[in-house]
Amino acid sequence: MDMTGLNMLAGWTTVGDTIMIEQMPILGGYTGGVEETAICDVATTLGSFACFSGNFHLDGPIHIRWGTTMARGTLQVAAHAAAAIDANTDLLLANQYYPIAGPCTEMCLLETAAQAITDTASGRELLSGSAAAKGVVQDKTTGMEARIMGNAALATCGMKISDVNDVLNKLIPMYEAHYTDAPAGKTFQECYDVKTVKPTQEYLEVYDKAVATLRDIGLDIKH
Amino acid sequence: MTQMTAKRYVDIYEAYDRFYEGERVREDQWDYSIVPTNAALMKEKYDISFGPDIIPTDEDLCERLFLAGVDMLLTTGFYNTDLGRVLHITEEELFEGLKMAPKKLSLGSGKDRVKCKARRGNARRKPVIQGGPTGAPVSEDIFVPMIKSYAQEPVVDTIVSGVLNTVNNHPATTNTPWEIRATMAEIRYVREACLMSQRPGMCI
16 A cells, blocks of 8 residues: 555545455566455555445456466465455455457457356356456456456356366366467457448357357356 | 444545554565565465365355454555555455445436446446456547447446547547546547447447
8 A cells, every 4th residue: 555545545434435446466466466466466466445435346367477367376376365255245246357368359259258157156146358468568458357257257257166166177277378379469459340330250250169168168158 | 441433434534644653664675575574474464375276166265264354454455655654544444445335226317327236256246347448548630530430339237448549630648647647538529429429328
C-alpha cells in the first residue's frame, strides 16, 4: 500500500462508492513457491477487506517467468486461496486473466478457458478478462476471449471437483509446453470488422476448434 | 484478561494512523526477509503442502490454509511503501472488518443490472462475467468498437476497461493532466460502447 492508494480510498469510501481492491501475487517472487504464495494471497485478500474497506477483491496470481495467470502453479495458487476463503467466509472474490498467446489463436482460448474453469470451480464470484498477449501489446484483446471465458465458466458450474481436475489435467499440458513459442496472434483490427464489430470468419473457426477441443476433454461447453 | 472484543473495525483513517505510528522497516527488509520468512514459517506451522490437484479436494488443507493466511496477516501486517512503516491489526479487528464486507453487490442499473452474490464451492449459479481488455493498451481510434466487442457478448455482464495510449493524439503520460484527461475519455468511450450495444446500464 502507498499514500496514493490510501488517499483515493479515503475519498471513495467517504462517498459510498463500491470498492474493488486489486492485488497480483507473484509466484516465484519474494513469496517463493505455490504454498507460500497462496498463504500470502489469503492474507492480503483478507486484509483488503479488513484494513482497506474493500467490497470485493480482484486477485491475479501471476508467474514471475512467464507473466501469465494461467500457468499450472498460478492456477493452483488461485484455486487454493479461493477455496480456503470460500469455505470460511462469504467474501466476494474475483480473478483477472492474462494469457500468453494473442487473439485468434486456439492456445489463447484454451488458456483463458483453463482459468475460467479453475475460478468457477473454486468458488469465485466474478471473472474479469481477458488481457491476451499478457496484456502488454497494443490492441491485442477482443470480445471473443471474453466469450470463451464466460462460456467455459457456464459449462463448469455444478461439475464435480474431481471431474473438473480431470479436465484441467488434460487441458493445461495442451498449452504449457508452448510458452517459449506462443503464437503472437492478431490485433483487434485484424480479428474484427471495425465498422460492424463482427468477428472474422477466421476467428470464428479458431473459436469452434477450441470449443471442440474442450468438449473432447470432457467440458460440456456450448457455443 | 485478554481483550476479545474489538472496539470497532479498522477504517481507512484508522489504517493511516496505524501506519503512521507503526514500526519503521526498510523496504528491502520487508521484501527479502520479513515476508518470505513469515510465509515459510506459516507453511511449516500449518503443514501446508499442495498435491497435484489444481482445485483442492482436501477440506482440512483448505481450513489450514485459511488459518495460515489469517496468522500471516496478523503476524506480518501491511507495509506502506511511502511511510516505510507497518500496520498491524488484531484478530478481533480482522473478523469485525470481514463482517463489514458485503455478501452481495448490485452492479449496473435498469435492465442491465446484475447481482454479484456469494457462491459456495462450485455452485450451479454462474459467476459474474466481466469482459474487457483488463488494463491492456488500446489505440484511441478503435477504443469504442473494441469495448463494444465485449459489451455485445450476451455472456458478458459488466465491463472492465483498457488503457488509452493517447488522448487527442497526445500521450497519456502517468502523473500528468493528460492521464486524467485520458481516464475521463475512457469512461465516456466505455459508456458509448455500452449504449451502442443497447446495454446502457452495464456496470463499468
